[in-house]
Amino acid sequence: GAVVSQHPSWVICKSGTSVKIECRSLDFQATTMFWYRQFPKQSLMLMATSNEGSKATYEQGVEKDKFLINHASLTLSTLTVTSAHPEDSSFYICSARDPKGLAGGGEQFFGPGTRLTVL
């Protein structure tokens, strides 16, 4: 099956700093990637949809200036949490859509996630 990697797996940073998370599709080209956030004991929350070569589409309530998304190539999308604060501490998961996957290319493959802790 398709493989998606995410880096780093976990990060601890000080309040006010910025953190970059990378999401890579290793064996397929992903025109669309998704960024999710998950707080403890809660379900996945879609933050934004990232399309290669264009601006990301953010879900309602997600600050685009705080969560910067760049999808510069067909295999890499990055999420930068700018001026991170303790309330941004969460589990961030990316997924990539494989055009050859199930559901007419709609199937999503998930990265392993990044646990962010802001002190």
Next chain:
Amino acid sequence: GQNIDQPTEMTATEGAIVQINCTYQTSGFNGLFWYQQHAGEAPTFLSYNVLDGLEEKGRFSSFLSRSKGYSYLLLKELQMKDSASYLCAVMDSNYQLIWGAGTKLIIKP
């Protein structure tokens, strides 16, 4: 609006069978996915249904009725490692995944 409903939590005994239900109301339908998510890990794919009926894959089976907006995930011969959250997700007409809140399954010896 779009809505996915599934029970918040279920408990079952090791070796038994459990059925996790999911009902949905979405704008369009391009298939229904079930994912398994262990605590602290990303979701992993279990099954995909786009036509009515039962899809069997080892100990796991998934059923779909499009006319009723209903699906279930059936887990047989439960093992302790099956303790996890099970997420139901529907792909709408825009090929966006609409996620349920997940069902936490607790397996007891």
